[in-house]
Amino acid sequence: MTAPASTVRDLPHALRDAGLFTRRVAGRRPAVFLDYDGVLTPIVDRPEDAVISAGMRDTVRALARCLPVCVVSGRDRPVVQQLMGIDDLVVAGSHGFDIWSPKEGTIQHDAASGFEDLIEKVTDRLRAEAGSIPGVVIEPKRASVAVHYRLVDPQEHDRIRATVDALLAQYRGQLKVTPGKMVYELQPKIDWNKGRAVLYLLSRLGLDSPDVVPVYLGDDITDEDAFRALRGRGISIIVGHADDPEVGDRATAADFVLESTTEVERLLSTLAH
CATH class of the missing domain: 3.40.50.1000 (HAD superfamily/HAD-like)
Structure with a gap:
């Protein structure tokens, strides 16, 4: 590449x-x-x-x-x-x-299914651990879940990142994160x-x-x-x-x-x- x-x-x-x-x-x-x-x-x-x-x-x-x-x-x-x-x-x-x-x-296509349960579990965990932070927007999607923190107090950013890191550790080999503009996108770890x-x-x-x-x-x-x-x-x-x-x-x-x-x-x- x-x-x-x-x-x-x-x-x-x-x-x-x-x-x-x-x-x-x-x-x-x-x-x-x-x-x-x-x-x-x-x-x-x-x-x-x-x-x-x-x-x-x-x-x-x-x-x-x-x-x-x-x-x-x-x-x-x-x-x-x-x-x-x-x-x-x-x-x-x-x-x-x-x-x-x-x-x-x-x-x-081959990548279009098989990860629904994983995304549902990750979404539930995010809502439980980060959903109460003022300004957080959790956006569940068909094949991923996004955590938007543009409206979050900067002092809480590390807390959100820690939650994301804990999920990546728990679902090692199954989950990946793509950072964007004030957002973390958690997706199945597939090509x-x-x-x-x-x-x-x-x-x-x-x-x-x-x-x-x-x-x-x-x-x-x-x-x-x-x-x-x-x-x-x-x-x-x-x-x-x-x-x-x-x-x-x-x-x-x-x-x-x-x-x-x-x-x-x-x-x-x-x-x-």
Whole structure:
């Protein structure tokens, strides 16, 4: 696996830097893969408040009329569909564990089941040990459980981390954690992630051909799996501002940067025309 070669602040800008992005597309047909939080909608304090704007919704719909568009999110797939208000896109929820297409319905794959009891036990333990901490949001999902601590007093952060570490120790070999933007995501420890999901979708949807270029937009650490998976075969864009201390110095496998969801909307609009 190729190691990230750049920090976010070193990357060329997908809109401003002298047509570099357009030259990378090089006349091929883009297949666009979009994370939800931080890409189609800004990061917010409470997950349930991340509702897509009318303008972004219209832009995504216009793009989907002329190019393949898939949403790849850590959220549960039905939640993403409800927040988007769009029900005719391919959506890979729960980091690609739950894939749905408007033509086929639920798309089964080898990583899609067998861990429900584990996630239920972990969720119960988190609620018991961290659920009473003011500001904690525990978000159970089909294939994982997320512990959001953006609204938590910093003095309680170590307590949350200790709870997560204790669960990892108890379920050693069964559970893994992916840290994100003020969130810990606890998942089954299997070889499946957003990168594997994107490669699976390219094959399943008949998009794995020389005349198609996968374009993936993401903002978080979990999106790095997709950036790495597309190295040498697609284009990856990280969304985040280099002046943000959580973002600027982060090592990344992305090829380009966009600084905001507003710029994402501009790029998607350009691709749609």
